[in-house]
Amino acid sequence: MLPSAETAPPLLRATALTRHFPITTGVLRKHRTGAVRAVDGVDLTVHRAETLGIVGESGCGKSTLASLLMALDQPTAGTVTIDGQDPFSLSGRELRTLRRRVQMVLQDPYTSLNPRMTAGQIVGEPFAIHPEAVPKADRGRRVAELLETVGLDPSHRDRYPHQFSGGQRQRLGIARALALGPRLLLCDEPVSALDVSVQAQVLNLLQDLRRDLRLACVFISHDLAVVQHLCDRIAVMYLGKIVETGTREQIYTTPRHPYTRALLAAAPVPDPGRRAPDDAHLLEGDLPSPASPPSGCRFRTRCPHAREQCLTEPELRTRDGADHPTACHFPLDTTTRRTNA
């Protein structure tokens, strides 16, 4: 990370961001009986040209968080600031202008492209929506450039999505996201739907684009190894909250939250020599329901170190800015490093 990035205002900031989905019952007169706390008080910042990884298992709220950060969904409480602006207080026109600066790559390349539009139409659609971005005469050339930027052959622009392989389709999705020259790219599990042998192509492409275009990225994934590969900083999410934030080295070599350590212990490593090393750190049980999270610390039901205090006192909120914030009453000792091959 560049030193100047630390002092400049962040590109993206979320403060106490919360999204509860009401649970209603009753047929005629609906009344609220509870809420699914999908995102429950998340603070995070992304600086210019920085990549933040958000790791968590299914049900932790990372996709809801993505929708909030992209202003596709209204938060129940809390704020989002993109480039100094609050997207939820903007007029329609202003929000559309803001959207040119933040874009998103979706998970599934098989469903994220309109099957009835050609590759050229898909990549050129941003210009049709924002006609002021590129003069009409230049659009064809821009589309060809974009296709080339993501490693596709511009002569394939008249083909339909089903005529491309999965990896090529994800490249199309990336080209569409890049068309308007965003400063921030949010990637929601961009390789998890791809074949193993193709994932690395797309990861390397994202890495190159990030470097060449000086893009800031938010990279959401369940796969620790994938996040590790791309991200400067990583936030670990559990049941609607961020439990630990740190640099890649901090998270992977000296995790402070027991959940982070359990995730690392459970992730399989392609090396038969390291078979089943961390059995002691494997978690028992399942994720509790986000509709009725445990009292006190949310992780206590699965935490090997839970004590009396964890039962009653909610976990700390991870404040950004601290060096390696951890939402745990009894963080792991950082001097004992994780054994590494």
Added chain:
Amino acid sequence: MSPDAHPLLEVEDLCVEFRTRRGTIRAVNGLSYALHEGETLALLGESGSGKSVAAQAVMGLLDTPPAHITRGAVRLRGDDLLAMSPEGHRQVRGTRLSMIFQDALTALNPVLSVGDQLAEMYRVHQGTGRKAAFARAVALMDRVRIPAAARRVHDYPHQFSGGMRQRVMIAMALALDPEVVIADEPTTALDVTVQAQIMRLLKQLQGETRMGLLLITHDLGVVAEAADRITVMYAGRTVESASAEDLYARPGHPYTRGLLDSVPRLDRLGKSLVPITGAPPLPSSVPAGCAFHPRCPRAEPRCGSEAPPFRTLSPAGHRSACHFAEEVHHAPVG
């Protein structure tokens, strides 16, 4: 490896075709492997590699038409399953050979309680009475570490979490103490922490029963942690087969090597990836010669015309189907 007279499960030169209106698709093209007692053999491949079709052929679950097994043999302790009548095959399935599916939610009947479904295995196959069968169902759920089994036996599949449902699937597969269990991507739909629990459970159960486990997956990490031996499939063919240690340390096929170089790893922070170019072929248009040659960094003209034989590379039984297998095998891993 001591060659047994009869391996537990032996598949030899298996070929499966799908004949459809739009042409014949050869999904499995000469697959061979042998699984021994108490052993875990991984069938590693990407989507379209034919690994699941091969498993269904062994289980006798393919519908004919459109699927046709055109060649090969499947022997369970020497009994040829393909030569059996459908009724005979059905008898073997469940009692001596069983399967764990990827998606437990669709594999279980949603309108029957879990206990009913487990008890049915005993009632149908062993003629156990209703009460006794239910008691055995509870014992079985205990065995796969489902907490409060006696209470949960009356719950329906949708009342279980993903991980618990997969345990029910495993319980069902193990109900009649089969000799071989085929697990088709058993943890792909699960989270990492739950995946670790399930893999650990399978390992423990295997220690208890000495069953042979055929693990079908695309995940190099899961394979490394669970498998004793590995068979790698690409475009319907076997491209490499070796012990797990040997395969990861000294791969003998450019595809395997490419896979190992292209996955991001937790134990190699920040290391750059070397991707395999292109995409896996569709089963309907597999390239001639070596199927991997259009993506292979080492390909020479003859790779496009001459299919490489599946050759033995080392006395330990490391085999590879590549014209340059020795060079790949002896090249340093980077």
Added chain:
Amino acid sequence: MTDTARTLEAAGEAAEPPAPPDTAPPPSQERASLSKDAWLELRARPTVWAAVVTLLLMTAMALAPGVLTSLLTEGGDHCDLADSKLGPSAGHPFGFDLQGCDYLAQVIRGTRPSLIAGLAVTAASLLIAVVLGLLCGFYGGWLDALVSRVTDVFFGLPFVLGATVILVAFPDHGLGAMILVLTVLGWTTMTRIMRSQVIALADADYVRAARMLGARPARLMVRHILPNAITPVIVVAMLNVGAVISGEATLDFLGVGLQYPEVSWGLQLNAAQAFVLDHPHLLFFPALFLSATVLSFILLGDAARDAFDPRLK
């Protein structure tokens, strides 16, 4: 440990080579698109061809009744009471009707109102379905709630009985009024299907992606949702043409639809009912044409539904 540190450093500093492109030609023998697959499926069915030929023939008769009449009969539209109810003979393959007019010519002239009613009612219903379905499915809320309730109410009205009641109340009506009444009673099915399609597609990933780009609702609906939602509605529309044609004929037959001197298959069947035993040709030919037309539309609709439904493969 130092190993990790070193690899990290190396990764940070070394200028990595750019990621290789993936310009391999897209798989040529592709996972065929749904519409292409559907076409292959349709083309292989003889019933589809039979239905298409029948409908082309009917269309020709509706467009240019005179041409076909003069080709197939002697004397064309000339009527002579002396020939009343005569059976088929050379030059008059269908025989004569009550007024002694050539029956083939009359049956051919009866094609037009049937086809017009079927197509016009379906087109109007389709238009209503597309507009309401798109708006309700996309926006939801009170508009959706209101339209859904109205749809339910109209869905509950019986088609033929409802039309009879309305038409009896307004005796002096022509084909236009009948089209109006049949549309009012028939738009609900397609609207419900369209609405549920739109609701399913409004959350589709590519719609989300377009939303992210800042696309306005009109663009989302027209460019992204409509083309992907319309197929099942078109299938139902094809089936609907057949249903409307038989409904129109039923109303004519009951005497509440078109009135003499208009010519339609329903009226011809009505006139024939008194003489069925002695002059079966009066019943047979209009019934044959009516059934063939209705059946053709239903066959086409069924075939299209099978072809477009991936679950039946």
